[in-house]
Amino acid sequence: MKEDKQSRREFVKQSSLLAGGLVAAPFLSNAGGFFNSVDDTIKVALIGCGGRGTGAAMQALLTKQNVKLVAMADAFRDRLDSAYAALTDENSEEGNVKAKVAVPEANKFVGFDAYQKAIPLADVVILTTPPGFRPIHFEEAVRQGKHIFMEKPVATDPAGVQRVLRAAEEAKKKKLNVVVGLQRHYQNSYRELLKRVKDGMIGEITSGQVWWNNDGVWVNMRKPGQTEMEYQMRNWYYFNWLCGDHINEQHIHNIDVMNWFKGAYPVKAFGLGGRQVRTGKEYGEIYDHHYVEYHYADGTVLNSQCRHIKGTYAIVDEMLVGTKGVVKCGAAEITSKGKALYKYDRKNENNPYQTEHDELFAAIAKGEFKFADAENGAKSTLTAIMGRMATYSGQVIEWDKTLNSGLSIMPTTFAWDADMPVKPDANGFYPIATPGVTRYFS
Numbered sequence: 001m002k003e004d005k006q007s008r009r010e011f012v013k014q015s016s017l018l019a020g021g022l023v024a025a026p027f028l029s030n031a032g033g034f035f036n037s038v039d040d041t042i043k044v045a046l047i048g049c050g051g052r053g054t055g056a057a058m059q060a061l062l063t064k065q066n067v068k069l070v071a072m073a074d075a076f077r078d079r080l081d082s083a084y085a086a087l088t089d090e091n092s093e094e095g096n097v098k099a100k101v102a103v104p105e106a107n108k109f110v111g112f113d114a115y116q117k118a119i120p121l122a123d124v125v126i127l128t129t130p131p132g133f134r135p136i137h138f139e140e141a142v143r144q145g146k147h148i149f150m151e152k153p154v155a156t157d158p159a160g161v162q163r164v165l166r167a168a169e170e171a172k173k174k175k176l177n178v179v180v181g182l183q184r185h186y187q188n189s190y191r192e193l194l195k196r197v198k199d200g201m202i203g204e205i206t207s208g209q210v211w212w213n214n215d216g217v218w219v220n221m222r223k224p225g226q227t228e229m230e231y232q233m234r235n236w237y238y239f240n241w242l243c244g245d246h247i248n249e250q251h252i253h254n255i256d257v258m259n260w261f262k263g264a265y266p267v268k269a270f271g272l273g274g275r276q277v278r279t280g281k282e283y284g285e286i287y288d289h290h291y292v293e294y295h296y297a298d299g300t301v302l303n304s305q306c307r308h309i310k311g312t313y314a315i316v317d318e319m320l321v322g323t324k325g326v327v328k329c330g331a332a333e334i335t336s337k338g339k340a341l342y343k344y345d346r347k348n349e350n351n352p353y354q355t356e357h358d359e360l361f362a363a364i365a366k367g368e369f370k371f372a373d374a375e376n377g378a379k380s381t382l383t384a385i386m387g388r389m390a391t392y393s394g395q396v397i398e399w400d401k402t403l404n405s406g407l408s409i410m411p412t413t414f415a416w417d418a419d420m421p422v423k424p425d426a427n428g429f430y431p432i433a434t435p436g437v438t439r440y441f442s
Contacts, residue, residue: 041066042066042123043068043122044067045070045073045122045124046072046083047126048133049079053083054087056357057069058086058094058095059357061087061095061101062095063354067100069103071122072107072118073115073118074109076110076234084101087101112415115136116140123364124146124361131153131154131155131156132242132410134151134160135154135161142174148374150181151180152180152252152253153244153248153249153377158406164378182256182373183253184352188344192332193327193332194261196342197261201334202322205300205320205321206300206321208262209305210251210304210305210319214308216310221282228423232420237284238284239286241410241421247391248385248388251306254317255383259376260380261327264296264297265296265399266386266399268396269396270397271304272391273292273435274288275288278308278309285433287391289306290304292386382399392433393433393439394436394438397440409421
């Protein structure tokens with residue numbers, strides 16, 4: 001998943017961090033939800049042991065706090081074993097955290113219910129499974145009173161967003177810290193740009209342009225003997241109940257920047273998209289390009305592009321236009337009529353993937369309730385879902401109607417032989433949304 005000029009993996013690598021999977025561990029809390037261990041050890045459980053999970057676990061273990069990974073959970077044993085091997089590799093260039101990995105065989109859990117067994121063992125849980133499972137896992141972690149780091153997006157359908165919003169309210173009541181992996185919120189240059197926007201340097205934001213255009217990501221081909229559930233989970237990026245399409249899984253970063261700087265969420269969306277190049281059966285049901293026009297209540301318009309097509313112009317960036325100036329996030333500068341008003345000094349840039357963990361674990365160690373990212377994570381996720389629904393249908397998709405629709409695309413049961421929400425035809429191809437035919441609302 002490459003960003004413009006520098007991929008997430010490259011960023012993490014250059015900052016001596018492992019791009020991989022994470023484990024969430026049990027959390028001992030008092031009635032206020034604060035860390036209250038017998039010693040100062042913060043126990044972590046990793047739920048979802050893929051690449052992002054391994055990386056998040058590494059980042060948690062590289063904080064200055066006394067953190068130990070005590071439990072790991074994944075649907076697949078091979079993913080769990082791969083993450084464990086990476087985290088205990090003494091020669092890892094990202095850092096040697098082997099001494100902080102204390103996961104006995106009894107605390108390695110596999111299967112759809114693995115999260116239920118790992119969460120009770122930890123003070124903090126790291127939720128890094130495919131996004132479709134996020135609402136279920138987040139609800140359970142909140143119910144058990146754990147502090148949480150969870151990756152974006154936090155759902156793949158409106159029903160999942162509703163579940164996250166309800167759990168987010170409960171987390172705040174319990175004073176549970178929740179950080180969502182929209183890491184630009186933890187990046188120095190973005191924070192400095194936002195300060196100046198709030199101080200009025202660009203006036204009122206009237207429009208924005210956001211992009212995530214690049215070649216695309218990995219594909220896992222079907223293997224003999226796989227059930228439909230296993231195949232879809234192994235190739236999860238290409239099925240909406242698991243991923244939500246790349247507008248949701250990746251482009252949410254850029255969309256979220258507009259919502260964050262604007263301090264608002266759009267009231268409606270419409271746009272266009274399709275599968276022009278990436279048409280093979282291995283690409284499941286998702287599109288290879290989306291263009292969405294989002295409208296905010298005050299008339300502000302956001303133009304959103306995302307594309308996964310090799311050989312095309314690549315850009316991952318955000319630009320916000322105000323009445324007095326323009327914010328160019330990738331360049332970390334603010335201009336007006338071509339003249340520089342502000343330029344961030346890149347010598348002061350940080351690794352936001354590490355910072356989000358540094359700040360989370362520091363707050364937990366101090367017994368502070370400081371982070372409540374889940375509500376914004378859910379609302380920016382809904383913004384991206386609205387965009388997918390708009391491009392799939394060709395219709396205008398409204399915020400309130402979407403949020404209150406209760407629309408779910410998840411399986412009704414989780415088992416290897418479960419009936420799936422989307423199935424291939426006799427030739428192995430999946431049904432594809434057709435604008436003008438696919439409808440969500442009458």
